[in-house]
Amino acid sequence: MQNIDNMPTFNLKINNETHTVEADMDTPLLWVLRDQIDLVGTKYGCGIGQCGACTVHVDGTATRSCLLQVSQAEGMNITTIEGLSEHGDHPVQQAWKEVDVPQCGYCQAGQIMTASAFLDKNPNPTETQIRNAMHGNICRCAAYNNIEEAVKVAAEKLS
Amino acid sequence: MATSKQMTFSRRSFLKSSALASGGMIIGFNLFNACKSDVKPSIDLSKLNYNDFNAFIKISPEGKVTIFAPNPEIGQGVKTSMPMLIAEELDVAWKDVYVVQGDLDTKNFTRQLAGGSQSIRLGWEPLRQTGATAKQMLVNAAAARWGVDASECNAKLGVITNANGETLGYGDVVSEAALLEVPENVTLKDSKDFTIIGQGKGNVDIDKIITGKPLFGLDYKEEGMLYATILRPPAFGQILDSFDAAAAKAIPGVIDVITIGEKAKAYIEDGPNSWTARFNDHEKVVVIANNTWNAIKGKKAIKATWKEESPLEDTALHDKKLNAILDGNTFSTMRSDGNVKKAFANADTVFERTYESPFLPHSCMEPMNFFASVTPDKVHLVGPTQTPAEAAKIVSKLLDRDIDDVHVEMTRMGGGFGRRLYNDFVCEAVEISNTIKKPVKMVSTREDDIATGIYRPAKKYRIAASLKEGEITGYHLKESNIDSNMYGLIPHFFPAGAIENYQVDTANYRSNISTGAWRAPYTNFLASAEQSFFDELAEEMGVDRIQLHMDLLDKAKNNPDPKIDYSPERLQGVLKLVVDKSNWGKAEEGVYQGLSVYYCHNTHVAEVADIVMENGLPLVKKVTCAVDCGVVVNPLGALNQIKGGIIDGIGHAMYSDFGFNNGIPQSNNFNTYQLIRMGQTPKVDVHFIESDMAPTGLGEPTLPPVGAAVANAIYKATGKRLRKQPYMSNMNVEETVLG
Ligand code: FES
Ligand code: FES
Numbered sequence: 001m002q003n004i005d006n007m008p009t010f011n012l013k014i015n016n017e018t019h020t021v022e023a024d025m026d027t028p029l030l031w032v033l034r035d036q037i038d039l040v041g042t043k044y045g046c047g048i049g050q051c052g053a054c055t056v057h058v059d060g061t062a063t064r065s066c067l068l069q070v071s072q073a074e075g076m077n078i079t080t081i082e083g084l085s086e087h088g089d090h091p092v093q094q095a096w097k098e099v100d101v102p103q104c105g106y107c108q109a110g111q112i113m114t115a116s117a118f119l120d121k122n123p124n125p126t127e128t129q130i131r132n133a134m135h136g137n138i139c140r141c142a143a144y145n146n147i148e149e150a151v152k153v154a155a156e157k158l159s
Numbered sequence: 160m161a162t163s164k165q166m167t168f169s170r171r172s173f174l175k176s177s178a179l180a181s182g183g184m185i186i187g188f189n190l191f192n193a194c195k196s197d198v199k200p201s202i203d204l205s206k207l208n209y210n211d212f213n214a215f216i217k218i219s220p221e222g223k224v225t226i227f228a229p230n231p232e233i234g235q236g237v238k239t240s241m242p243m244l245i246a247e248e249l250d251v252a253w254k255d256v257y258v259v260q261g262d263l264d265t266k267n268f269t270r271q272l273a274g275g276s277q278s279i280r281l282g283w284e285p286l287r288q289t290g291a292t293a294k295q296m297l298v299n300a301a302a303a304r305w306g307v308d309a310s311e312c313n314a315k316l317g318v319i320t321n322a323n324g325e326t327l328g329y330g331d332v333v334s335e336a337a338l339l340e341v342p343e344n345v346t347l348k349d350s351k352d353f354t355i356i357g358q359g360k361g362n363v364d365i366d367k368i369i370t371g372k373p374l375f376g377l378d379y380k381e382e383g384m385l386y387a388t389i390l391r392p393p394a395f396g397q398i399l400d401s402f403d404a405a406a407a408k409a410i411p412g413v414i415d416v417i418t419i420g421e422k423a424k425a426y427i428e429d430g431p432n433s434w435t436a437r438f439n440d441h442e443k444v445v446v447i448a449n450n451t452w453n454a455i456k457g458k459k460a461i462k463a464t465w466k467e468e469s470p471l472e473d474t475a476l477h478d479k480k481l482n483a484i485l486d487g488n489t490f491s492t493m494r495s496d497g498n499v500k501k502a503f504a505n506a507d508t509v510f511e512r513t514y515e516s517p518f519l520p521h522s523c524m525e526p527m528n529f530f531a532s533v534t535p536d537k538v539h540l541v542g543p544t545q546t547p548a549e550a551a552k553i554v555s556k557l558l559d560r561d562i563d564d565v566h567v568e569m570t571r572m573g574g575g576f577g578r579r580l581y582n583d584f585v586c587e588a589v590e591i592s593n594t595i596k597k598p599v600k601m602v603s604t605r606e607d608d609i610a611t612g613i614y615r616p617a618k619k620y621r622i623a624a625s626l627k628e629g630e631i632t633g634y635h636l637k638e639s640n641i642d643s644n645m646y647g648l649i650p651h652f653f654p655a656g657a658i659e660n661y662q663v664d665t666a667n668y669r670s671n672i673s674t675g676a677w678r679a680p681y682t683n684f685l686a687s688a689e690q691s692f693f694d695e696l697a698e699e700m701g702v703d704r705i706q707l708h709m710d711l712l713d714k715a716k717n718n719p720d721p722k723i724d725y726s727p728e729r730l731q732g733v734l735k736l737v738v739d740k741s742n743w744g745k746a747e748e749g750v751y752q753g754l755s756v757y758y759c760h761n762t763h764v765a766e767v768a769d770i771v772m773e774n775g776l777p778l779v780k781k782v783t784c785a786v787d788c789g790v791v792v793n794p795l796g797a798l799n800q801i802k803g804g805i806i807d808g809i810g811h812a813m814y815s816d817f818g819f820n821n822g823i824p825q826s827n828n829f830n831t832y833q834l835i836r837m838g839q840t841p842k843v844d845v846h847f848i849e850s851d852m853a854p855t856g857l858g859e860p861t862l863p864p865v866g867a868a869v870a871n872a873i874y875k876a877t878g879k880r881l882r883k884q885p886y887m888s889n890m891n892v893e894e895t896v897l898g
């Protein structure tokens with residue numbers, strides 16, 4: 001067993017709480033969230049920024065947590081799916097429920113985080129803008145029609 | 160005809176009830192089997208006896224109903240639709256129904272398998288009987304309390320009313336009901352009285368999914384649990400020669416590096432073999448770490464050398480082998496009517512085309528993983544598997560332990576598509592825990608998942624039709640496949656029974672690449688091939704595509720053949736409906752339409768794809784789909800599955816390419832292996848045939864036909880017949896190469 005006492009320490013601001021974690025500098029935020037802080041809503045899908053399952057908000061911007069090293073995340077405001085709203089009732093979450101979007105559900109936290117950051121900046125999107133904004137998030141179950149519909153429903157709620 | 164058969168089963172004592180220790184009533188039922196005469200459901204909720212029953216309904220003194228649902232969920236919505244059947248007949252408000260995924264800890268469980276779109280079809284009668292029987296017991300208890308005849312009482316939405324207008328809630332009489340005899344003859348509701356079946360009910364896990372609660376296998380944690388990654392050979396055909404773990408062990412957080420494989424090897428000697436190639440790598444290097452990231456880093460730091468155990472295959476070789484099969488005579492015949500040889504000899508013309516498709520990985524969004532804790536008193540397993548009972552069986556054999564020691568707990572699955580039928584990942588987790596004597600979660604990276612998979616094999620179909628005086632006199636389909644062949648009823652699908660001389664032949668090439676079932680096995684490409692062929696054939700014959708199908712189906716109707724597995728009437732029904740709803744033949748300028756109609760997995764489907772050309776490339780804008788799946792139990796869930804199946808089918812038919820170079824998969828992640836994304840998806844417009852026939856599954860049947868609908872539309876737009884998937888990689892293939 002290796003000595004892990006000399007690991008650097010990081011203070012992370014996640015969902016308005018400060019967490020102190022010990023981790024190697026290069027550890028992606030994704031794994032710190034999942035394995036160390038027990039926030040498993042953020043999902044691992046590809047690890048290379050291709051699928052969007054790991055999307056969180058960093059200072060309000062949708063960010064791939066599999067590509068963000070923990071050392072770069074210090075001092076930033078990080079929001080995960082667990083912190084998107086206190087009671088699970090963010091307009092995007094409501095819309096997801098109304099439309100009954102998920103199939104297996106695995107990609108959906110990432111979809112919701114992408115959609116919510118996008119609508120924050122563009123509350124009145126066109127269909128093409130929605131399709132472009134969501135193009136980076138893969139849904140293997142292909143619940144795309146529902147996702148698109150739910151983003152529209154959420155936009156209505158927000159505007 | 161299999162589709163219209165009613166489920167028959169002995170209702171005699173297929174369910175039993177007990178009064179719960181904590182108050183209320185528990186009913187255990189054994190779908191598809193009678194219960195042993197001496198068993199009762201456990202009165203302790205934490206110890207439900209799944210060995211004797213495969214599911215339970217609890218009714219609490221507050222009148223709340225909890226259903227311990229037996230079927231794993233892989234995005235097919237069965238966790239919602241199966242309880243709907245119980246709730247309908249029990250007559251409770253859907254908001255008072257809770258669904259809990261039961262632990263699978265069973266030797267008797269018959270249909271715990273989510274696959275084959277069968278769950279809802281097989282559960283249709285028994286689940287409703289269970290609900291109706293429970294309701295009757297509650298009514299009987301209320302009637303006894305009032306001293307009236309049960310026939311004078313009525314139950315609705317959890318409340319029992321007698322002739323005098325007095326009422327009792329289910330909760331009020333549940334303790335008395337629990338002690339009553341189980342009634343033998345209950346009547347089921349007429350479909351026009353359904354209040355829950357046919358109503359859209361959302362996914363029961365929706366709140367957890369949208370708030371990121373732990374649900375999936377990868378989310379599971381236990382005190383003291385370690386994480387493991389596995390280094391497997393980069394090429395199929397290679398095995399481990401040597402390895403150096405020094406650099407890996409120097410990584411902080413890496414706890415140990417071990418090898419596994421010997422036990423699995425012993426097991427496969429008499430095991431199933433379509434996926435054993437994966438186990439044949441004898442020895443695998445495993446990195447154990449304190450978290451996932453360190454386990455991944457450790458794996459990358461292992462220096463390994465590999466040696467060749469069997470030839471390294473590539474796509475060019477597969478192509479050659481598949482062609483040789485088509486040209487050869489190693490076929491076995493799956494069905495033969497009349498005399499195809501003679502029909503072909505007497506024909507005016509023989510029209511022949513060949514269609515081909517590549518290997519495909521499953522790419523479940525949640526990579527393979529499993530938790531195992533092997534201890535002297537039990538083997539505790541937690542994770543996503545489509546076949547939990549099978550997992551328990553394999554593990555008991557692998558470890559040479561009593562099956563009763565093995566406990567499988569199921570999590571929600573981030574996709575299955577057939578990949579989670581194979582419990583290779585369970586065996587790996589078990590071997591690791593058994594070696595290190597600690598609880599451990601085996602985690603695959605996306606690269607492991609794609610590049611060391613159990614693939615849908617590449618295959619080719621050569622189809623020929625003989626024409627005489629404008630009639631189709633013969634039809635001969637040859638399947639050339641890798642490792643396995645079409646099976647069961649597939650050779651009895653359309654056009655079997657519609658063409659006098661008909662023959663289906665199949666043969667395969669054995670590869671050292673692991674292959675297995677993939678969403679809608681065999682039909683997932685067979686439908687594309689056949690429905691493209693009919694489009695070409697109609698053109699060759701100079702007849703209308705719809706008319707050709709209608710006529711063939713009329714022939715099947717007029718010569719009833721008990722062996723065929725589809726209903727010609729129902730296929731005509733969906734065909735007419737799709738023509739009606741898709742604006743067929745009247746598409747606006749710049750929109751090109753293609754049609755496909757198919758029966759598989761007990762469901763009849765017709766689809767029209769509308770495509771446009773954008774920057775010289777086809778884009779599917781809309782798909783109109785007509786479905787006959789009997790009673791639509793949960794329209795919301797049904798729509799999700801239908802739309803998902805269609806878009807999934809388009810994605811794999813158009814974009815997803817996969818092959819091998821010297822045994823090495825050509826892609827291992829989503830940067831090089833393409834899955835369909837939102838910008839490429841059509842709007843799917845779904846229409847159901849109204850029906851009161853038993854419901855049939857929807858997880859699979861809408862996927863197979865859509866490839867042909869797209870190819871046929873692309874032909875109209877470009878004049879190019881695409882016979883090789885994925886279409887977008889093969890747009891420039893010369894027609895002379897094929898056919
Ligand atoms: S896991 Fe981060 S983009 Fe896929
Ligand atoms: S719902 Fe399964 S991957 Fe999106």
